[in-house]
Amino acid sequence: MDIRKLRVRQLMLIIVDILSIIFSLYGSLILRFEGLLEQTYVSNINSVLLIVIILNIAILFLMKMYKSLWQFASVTELFNVITSSILCSLVNIVIFEIANKDLPEACYFLYFLLLTLCLGITRFSYRFIRMYKSHIVPKSRRELQKVMIIGAGLAGEKTYQEITYNPSVYKKVVCFIDDDKSKQGRRIHDVTVYGGREKIIEAAKKFGVEEMLLAMPSGNRKEVANILNICKETKCQIKKLPGIYQMINGDIHISDFKDVEIQDLLGREPIKVNIEDIIRYVTGKVVMVTGGGGSIGSELCRQIAASGPKQLIIVDIYENNAYDIQLELKHKYPNLNLETIIASVRNSKKMDKLFEKYQPDIVYHAAAHKHVPLMEDSPNEVVKNNVFGTLNVVKAADKYKTKKFILISTDKAVNPTNIMGATKRICEMIVQSYNKQSQTEYVAVRFGNVLGSNGSVIPLFKKQIKEGGPVTVTHPDIIRYFMTIPEAVSLVLQAGAYAKGGEIFILDMGEPVKIADMARNLIKLSGYEPDVDIKIKYTGLRPGEKLYEELLMKEEGLQNTPNHLIHIGKPIALDETTFFNKLTNLKEAVYKETSDVRLLVKDIVPTYKPKEEGVSN
CATH class of the missing domain: 3.40.50.720 (NAD(P)-binding Rossmann-like Domain)
Known part of the structure; x- marks a missing residue:
């Protein structure tokens, strides 16, 4: 409804209320004297009628009787009607006493009853008409x-x-x-x-x-x-x-x-974190998030922005994602000191310049290639981005004395069967090595799949269901750990608050879920019957894919933290000199575009079992 129509309705309601006030005044006399009008009292009313109308209307304005949406009138509005009538009656007593124009006492009570009736009828009649129409008059000839x-x-x-x-x-x-x-x-x-x-x-x-x-x-x-x-x-x-x-x-x-949504069927209780811990170590700090436009990075930015940082710096190579999160945060937190920078973590000179300029206190390193099958076809690129991009940011953090550096890792780093997981394991080894020689506290946080992230199975399944199927699952027995993005990020922030340096924090992802069961549930939620309306097609494990993921290597052990969903894996000893020499050889190989660097990666990560070895699970 436009403003002009609203004003007309309000004016009409005021006119009706004026008539109601007049009717209630004279009506109270008629009722008091059983149908007769005592002229003395009529003259008394006439002499103060204008002032009564003005003050009574003013009371109705104060009670917001012209601002309510009466189509939704309920007990609250009825209370306002009664209260307004009582106030009007009390004001009338004062007016008549001051003007020395008395009325019988019963008239004031009768005025209250009549005015309540008039105000109630005019206000609630609109709702009753709507109710009548909805029951008696069909909404449409359309089937309900x-x-x-x-x-x-x-x-x-x-x-x-x-x-x-x-x-x-x-x-x-x-x-x-x-x-x-x-x-x-x-x-x-x-x-x-x-x-x-x-x-x-x-x-x-x-x-x-x-x-x-x-x-x-x-x-x-x-x-x-x-x-x-x-x-x-x-x-x-x-x-x-x-x-x-x-x-x-x-x-x-x-x-x-x-x-x-599919996560509604998992039935997990909300994950609880100590907000005070998170706020204490983020508030007033300069925080940098690499890969800040991605699924995890953007949620990190949202939760960090809500904790009052001194400055938030978003670094991402993909400008569309960076632009989206920049607009969102500027709208929601107009006073946030926000910098959004398009840059690649591969560019060591650019990373050095950014750290020199902004001097971040805390760095969350989420920038990474993560798509397993695609990276199997581009091993050199994932090594350049994940391993040496991480090394560039780690070096800059060390050089400019960043207080905390938190690497976002993955369960695929444990006994990896794909190049992406192997590179993330190398990243963990880098931060643990630098933690021993730097003033910066380096830690990693390792967790499984997140629901709804870019490239995850849920959006793919939804698209396939919308197209009529089939829904493709790689193997009937494949299982994965799942957590929502906000849950995972809140635990990442909590782990950062616990960090002392050198830890690999491991998030408790709950019970693993069969991907085939997830596909069936999603089909049912869409109103179809699996394998009848929508087929499920098993396509075979993709290159580098395992039937199940692990969160912990045998050698790491497990320590608890104050949050029962966050654990610490014991660092595995390694020879840093040999490790960095091997990294030098790996870098030379990938930038020479060696046809396959998997053997060099395996030499650094002994638990890596690439597809050439025939690993199928």
Whole structure:
């Protein structure tokens, strides 16, 4: 609605209220004297009528009676109507006493009743008309989508109201589901609470449910996951209310419901970190994030920006990603001292200049090539970028006395079967070696796959499902550890707060997940049946791919930290002189574009088993 129409409506409402005030004044006299008008009292009212109208309207303005959206009128608005009427009546008593124009005492109470009635009718009639239309007049000749609401609490009831009374929502609530036995078998607005979660599949068939709305904003993740895992066995669309903020705002709209994501089925409780620890070591510091436009790097930037750094420096070679995170952070944190620099970590002179100029206190090194099959075809490039890009940044941090350097590593660095994982293991060895000879505290953080990151399986599966399949999985038994990007990054920041230098922090990724099961669940969440509507095709392990990933090498052992999800791997002893000599030979080979550097890499990382050795898992 435009401002002009709104102003016209407000003016009309003011005119109606003026008439209501006049009607209530004279009406109170008529009621008091049983249909007769006592002329003395009529003259008294006439003499102060204008001042009564002005002050009563002023009270209605103060009570925001002209700013409420009356189509959503509820108990709060009724309270405001009654309060306004009481205040108007009290003001009238004062006016008549000061003017020495008395009225019978009963008239003031009758005025309150009549004004409450008039204000209530004018305010609530709009909502009642909408309710009448929604029940009596069909929304459209279009067939209404049948909806099941899971959760018969306040959120569920408000969801029902939105569906029923919003003329632009072409849905119909056919049943509620709730585990509370005291609600089962009863009705909410004439819609039955059919039963608990065990009745979901039965109710879906009985009522022909097409969409399920999970209205449990305060439910814990495990509970929600259990219910969603039942829902996915139907072919219904499934959406959920993501949080309690809609309840705080007091309204729920259909647009608040979001599609269920695969991570919702995992049922993990939110990861807890010590925010004070993170803020303490980030606040007031100059922080640099290399690869700051990538999946992990950009989330690092978001969480660091929220912790009040003195300056945040984003370094990335890919300008589109860097530009996106720059715009996002500038909008959300307008006072953030932010620098976004397009540069490659391969360029040692550029890295040196950046460190000389900005003198970062903390560096998060997330810049890396990470795509396993692609890197198998470009081994020289991944070595140049991951190994010698890291070495360039490590050297600059040492030279300019950075306080902390945190390398983002991967579980693929453990007993690697691919060149990408082997290069990340070399990166870990670099930071551990430099930690022994530098004032900078060098550490690495090792974790598994993150859901929704660039190049991960979830976006690929979604695209394949949208195209009608098949969904491609490399092997029926392949498993991976998964964590959401914000969860992984919060633990990375917490590990940085724990860092003393030389550690390899290992994040507890929870239980591993079968990729085939993930594909099946995603197909079900999309409303299809696996291998019937959408086929799953097994394509065979890709070059350098393992059936399972490991987070720890046998020699490393494991130490605990104050956070039970963060562990420390014991550094493995190595001969630094020999190690750096081998790095020199490796660098010479890759920049000469030697056809295959895998044997040189294996000489540095003995646990590396490249594909030439016939490793298939």
